[in-house]
Amino acid sequence: MVSQHSVFPPHVMKPLSIIYFISLAVIATADQKDIENVVHGASSKLTAKMFYEVAKGNGDKSFVLSAYSLLSPLALFSIASREYTQDEIWDTIGTNNDSFTKEVYDWKYNRVKSIKGVTLKTASKICLALNYDVYTDYGKGKWDSFGTELENVDFDSNVVTAREISNWVEEQTNHMIKDIVSTDSVNSFTRALLVDAVYFKGQWRASFDNKLTEEKDFYINNRDTSKVQMMYRKGNYKYTKSPILRSQVIEIPYKDGEASLVVVLPREIEGIKDVQEILKDPDVLDNIRRSMFKAEVDLYLPKFRIETTTNLKDVLEKVNFKRLFMQYGCSLYFIMRVLVNMYISDAVQKVLIEVDEGAETASPICKLVDLLSIFGGQTIHKFNFNANHPFIFYVLEGNNVVLSGQFYS
Incomplete structure (x- = not known):
């Protein structure tokens, strides 16, 4: 029953009610987005500043x-x-x-x-x-x-x-x-x-096969090498070559897709210092990630534990x-x-x-997901990503940088 004071007839009231509740939902979503943007901006800005200062103090470590x-x-x-x-x-x-x-x-x-x-x-x-x-x-x-x-x-x-x-x-x-x-x-x-x-420590969405992990040379600089346990996996990842950073960039998702590891690998063995300078700008990483595309990658990544x-x-x-x-x-x-x-x-x-293979052997489901991506009608570009010299890494939660660091063996 509609009140005699109602301005709108019954057939109009129901759509208006729906619009009202949709409007409330939009407002709530906007508020949530504002909060997410604040956290993202704060974490990006502070990460860029702190990473640069710590990198200067740590040298080749x-x-x-x-x-x-x-x-x-x-x-x-x-x-x-x-x-x-x-x-x-x-x-x-x-x-x-x-x-x-x-x-x-x-x-x-x-x-x-x-x-x-x-x-x-x-x-x-x-x-x-x-x-x-x-x-x-x-x-x-x-x-x-x-x-x-x-x-x-x-x-x-x-x-x-x-x-x-x-x-x-x-x-x-x-x-x-x-x-x-x-x-x-x-x-x-x-x-x-x-x-x-x-x-x-995370579990990969598509784990590495530890049977394929081998001891390999890691080039600390143009003169010195050390030995690392190099993991290997061929799979589909978000990837790009950045002319700004003069680096390859890959994003490796963790299980359930809420977190990921982003690795920035300079083109030159001794190129990490130049990359550090560019990454002082907190917007650079966001812009690079927006340019990434799905690719089939032969991925070589060292196991590492950094404290x-x-x-x-x-x-x-x-x-x-x-x-x-x-x-x-x-x-x-x-x-x-x-x-x-x-x-x-x-x-x-x-x-x-801690970064390791994530499982004893690669999951058959992970292999199936890669095959479906390859044969799903989408053109897959193929690249080689060999992290055999110093690189920068970020652990992300969504778009927020939770951890940042560099690997020098």
């Missing part, structure tokens, strides 16, 4: 890091701070008020926990000296929702405290990340310590996070119950990535 993991504690610091400290953080994490920050980084934290096809374990904690009285709403409410814990510890007992923090990180990462804090890195002068850890400890204070200060670490310039007012001179004394990140 393999390393891995996660700017993506740091976004959560940085978001928390933005909520707990004001004035120039907050502005400095907002500029990187892509938000401009506390409410939107919480909405965005709640989504990001829940997304990380739900990625299929990979093992991704993270641990993030802010350790404060015992004499700092933590404000409860942040210690048990907003902080926990981002996946970062807050705890008072006894920095005077540096041996015991270092062991307790390291043990906690080890438990959170399936016992893969060990000894993240050394006894000489904390002391009675430490006010606050940020620790961040990530362990990653890297990064001095975050040193790196973050170089990418313009200065006030967080300034004793008299940081405004982290809202962590403590009373107004005190609060700043971050030190910060450390430890990341471990």
Whole structure:
């Protein structure tokens, strides 16, 4: 029954109701897209900056890091701070008020926990000296929702405290990340310590056959070689040759397709330094991925296990996070119950990535999928991708860079 006050007759009301609910769905989708865009922009920008600085400091060494993991504690610091400290953080994490920050980084934290096809374990904690009285709403409410814990510890007992923090990180990462804090890195002068850890290992959507893995030469530079366990697989992948990077680029999907490994292989054996310079622009990787196409590739990729400890204070200060670490310039007012001179004394990140065949033998289903792609009426280009010299890699969740690094044998 239609109310006598209704402007529209019954046959019009139903379509209007449908339009109304569709409009609500569109609005919700737009809001979700805004959140995804903020996280993507923030992770891309911070990854590009941090990768470049860490690469400069590591020289001809393999390393891995996660700017993506740091976004959560940085978001928390933005909520707990004001004035120039907050502005400095907002500029990187892509938000401009506390409410939107919480909405965005709640989504990001829940997304990380739900990625299929990979093992991704993270641990993030802010350790404060015992004499700092933590404000409860942040210690048990907003902080926990981002996946970062807050705890008072006894920095005077540096041996015991270092062991307790390291043990906690080890438990959170399936016992893969060990000894993240050394006894000489904390002391009675430490006010606050940020620790961040990530362990990653994925299952390929199409696994390599370990019977085809062989010991091969890896060209560290034009003069020196080392031996690596080189995996091999012929299959269909997203691929491109980038004239901008003067590199081949391949994207290797993990199981369920929610995550992938992107490998940037310079054309020249000693070309990685030039590629690092170009990748300082966070838009370059996105543009390269948009140019990729499906191709049949003879893929040679080394097995590798890289574990890297990064001095975050040193790196973050170089990418313009200065006030967080300034004793008299940081405004982290809202962590403590009373107004005190609060700043971050030190910060450390430890990341471990493992890349291997992913199974004892290649799955028959994987081979069938490749055959269907080849004979499905689509023209398949054929290429050779031999990662036998230094390369850059990214682990992606959708379009977001979760890990970045370089392999030097």
